[in-house]
Amino acid sequence: AQTVTQSQPEMSVQEAETVTLSCTYDTSESDYYLFWYKQPPSRQMILVIRQEAYKQQNATENRFSVNFQKAAKSFSLKISDSQLGDAAMYFCAYSSDSNYQLIWGAGTKLIIKP
Amino acid sequence: NAGVTQTPKFHILKIGQSMTLQCTQDMNHNYMYWYRQDPGMGLKLIYYSVGAGITDKGEVPNGYNVSRSTTEDFPLRLELAAPSQTSVYFCASSYLGSRNEQFFGPGTRLTVL
Known part of the structure; x- marks a missing residue:
């Protein structure tokens, strides 16, 4: 079964700095899709970025x-010039055409320091 | 476009009671989903539907039922509520399955006491 792991429960970054959130996944499939979703305190889930596994170019x-590393099964999110509005929970998710589910990581809470 | 709407936003239910969480989307999406999110966790799929009249179980279907009589509506029914069903429930929809972006409703915070 596919799994998604986010090893950083919480990250903090100074405003205007760059931060990278980690995500690894486990799958035996060769064709799949990866997503980063943002969930601010409002609870609304919003798509940040999407990557198709067959595309070598990073989204x-x-x-x-x-930074999509297919061989390493790694899919990290880099946020440049962090802004206060970026403060949220960030979830990594996986899907494939063989099932209809999005498989979710546990999330990383991003704190932006002014 | 309202997108995906859910009602109610909050609800307190007594153990053993039943209720229906409503979900409507106006984007003409064929795929719809119900998730639950427990504190500190990611989302878990309860049920999904690939079109009107077609539904299937997700990862955690026990204690829930769904129906899909129209493209727009996908209600979630909780029968004989239990404290373990205390959670935040999200409805989502997408065009052509989970390969594409899922659009989420604002969620329903349900407490079972």
């Missing part, structure tokens, strides 16, 4: 980028 969305 980027403005200040958010990923």
